[in-house]
Amino acid sequence: MIPRIYVPGDSGALALGAEKVAKAVEKELADRGIEAKIVRNGSRGAYFLEPMVEVATANGRVAYGPVKPSDVKSLFDCGFLTGGYHKRWLGAPDKIPFLAKQTRLTFARCGVINPLSLDHYKAHGGLKGLQNAVGLAPADIVKQVTESGLRGRGGAGFPTGIKWKTVLETTADKKYIVCNADEGDSATFADRMIMEGDPFVLIEGMAIAGIATGATKGFVYIRSEYPHAVAMMEKAVEVARKAGLLGVNVLGSPNAFDMEIRVGAGAYVCGEETSLLNSLEGKRGVVRAKPPLPAIQGLFGKPTVINNVISLASVPVIMDKGAAFYKNFGMGRSRGTIPIQIAGNVRYGGLFEAAFGMTLGEIVDDIGGGTATGRPVKAVQVGGPLGAYFPRSLFDTPFDYEAFAAKDGLIGHAGITVFDDTADMLRQARFAMEFCAIESCGKCTPCRIGSTRGVETIDKIARGIEPEKQIELVTDLCNTMKFGSLCALGGFTPYPVMSAINHFRDDFKPAPVAEAAE
C-alpha cells in the first residue's frame, strides 16, 4: 500500500502556510523517490496545531504539528511515514486533548476524510441518513427532526422541524431549500470548515430537507469572503450529481432534488434570511417585513426552508442515529451538540463541538487555555457582532440558548472572541455602533441613523464631554433601536453596546490625564 499523507486544504490551515508545507512534502517525496499519496483533507479545527500533517500508518493515523515547510525534511529523516518521533509529533489525532474532549456528531468526518471522495464519506458513515429518509414519508422525516430538538444554528434558535412542517404543509408548484452560508459573524468559521472539510454532509442534509418538504431545488448562498468554500462546494455538487445523489432520482428514489451554489457580494445584512432571499432574487439585500414567513412565501414567492449550514449538516446524523440519540445530548431546551468556535486572543483557538451545557468559563479557561498573550481575560464576546460582552463574573453561564438570554446575551452562531486586559470596552462599544452603521440595509431609521448618532455620542464620552449624560443618551438610543428595528442588526446592536457599558463601566469614565504618557 502506498503511504497516505494528509495536508489540510482548509482556509485556516492555508492561512498558516499549509500550501507551502504540501509543496515541501511533494518535493521531498520526489527527491527521495518515494511514492505516496497526498490527501488535502479539511481541518479538524485545532488551529493552534495547524498546519497539522497526518500520515496513515499500520497503527492508524499519526499527527504532526504545527508543521513549518522547514520541518518537512527532518520529518522524513525521522521516519514520519511510519509514525516516527519528531519534535512536532502529536500522536494519534483523536487522542489530542482538544479533540478527544469533543463530541463530534456534525463534525465527525471534518478533517478526517478526503472532502471530495464519496467513498471516504460512505466509509465514515455518510449517506445513511439520506438512505433512511428516502424510505420514509415526508411527515415522518419532519417528525424525527422535530423530535431531535434541533434548533437553528444560524442565531435565532428556531426549531428546525417546525419550520420544515410549515413548508411541507404549504402547497405550491415549486418549493426551495436555501442554505444560509453567509457566516458574517466575527469569531465564526464552523460553516466554512464544514463546506471545506465535509461538503457532502451539507448536500446530504439539503437533500433530506428537500424530500421532507417536497422541495426540489436548493441554493447555497455563500459569502464572497470564502472563495475556497465556494470552490469546494461547487466541486462537491458536481461529484454528487454524477453519483446520483442529486438529480431526478435521488439515490434511485422517485424524489428529485438538485442544487446550485451562489455567491454573496459583501453585505453582512444578507445573512438575515429575508435579505438573503432578496439577494438571491437579484435585488438589493433589504430586509423584508414578516409576515409572510419565508416558509409560506419565500424565494420567488414560493414556500422556502431557509436554514443555516450547521442546522442542515446536523440532519444526516439525526436521520442516521435517530432523534432520541441526538436529543440525549444537551441541557434544557438546547438539545444536541453545538460547534463552539473559540477565537481571538486565545491560546488554543479552534472549533470545539460539544453537547450544550458547558460553562463559558470551562470553554475559555479550560479548553481555550486563556489568552494567547498570557495576560488576564478581560471580556468575551459571545455570538458575533450582535452578541454581548461577558465579564469573568458571568463565566458560570452554561452554553444554552435560554441561559444566555437570561444574562442579556445570546449564543448566536456560537462564536466566542476572547479579549485580554488591554481591551478598551468603550472602543468595542463604538465599533458595534459603527459596524451597524456600515452594514445597515437602510430600511429603519433607528438602525440607519441611530447607529451613527451612537458613534458620535460614544466619541463624546471618550473626550470626557458630560459622560454621564452621554451614557444616558446611548441607553435611550439603544432602547429605540431595540424596539424600533425590523431585524436583529438594529435590534441587537444594543447587546454589545449595553453589555460593555454595564459590565465595564470604568472604561466609560473620563480618561485620567496620566494616560497620555502611555
Add this chain to the structure above:
Amino acid sequence: MTMQPAGTEIASRTAAIVQELKGLEGPLLPILHGIQEEFGHVPQDALPVIAEALNISKAEVHGVVTFYHDYRSHPAGRHVLKLCQAEACQSMGSDAIAAKLKQLLGIGFHETARDGSVTLEPVYCLGLCACAPSAMLDGEVIGRLDDEKLDEIAAEVRS
C-alpha cells in the same frame, strides 16, 4: 493607469456574459460577479446592457450594484489587499496592523496606490478568527499577521 476598454467593447463583452447567465433563476448577482471578474469593476457602460436583457430599469441595476460592498465602480490596483477589522482580529491587534500597513503602502482604506500596485480594503471577518489577525491578498488567505508578514506583503505588492 490601466487602459480602459471603450464603451462599445464593454457592451459587447457584457452582452456575452449576460447571455451565458441570464437563464439562471435570479441571474443578476451572478452576472454582476461575472462582469467584475471580466473588467475588475462594474463599468457604467455595462448597466444598460444588463437592464435591457433582464427587462428591468437601469436605475434598478444601479440600485443593486451600489447596495453591495463588493462591486467597484472604478478599477482596483493590480493587487487587492483585504485586511480584517472585525472583533476577533481586533482582539489580536488589527488596529496596529492596519496603521502599520497604511504607512508601509502609503494609502488608507478604500484607496489605491498612485502607481496602481495595490488597493487596500477593510473586510469584516474572513472566517480565520482563530488565526487572527488575518488578511486576504488577491484571494490568498494569510493568518497571524505580524511585522514580518506585513513587510513580505508590502514587498510582494510592489514587485
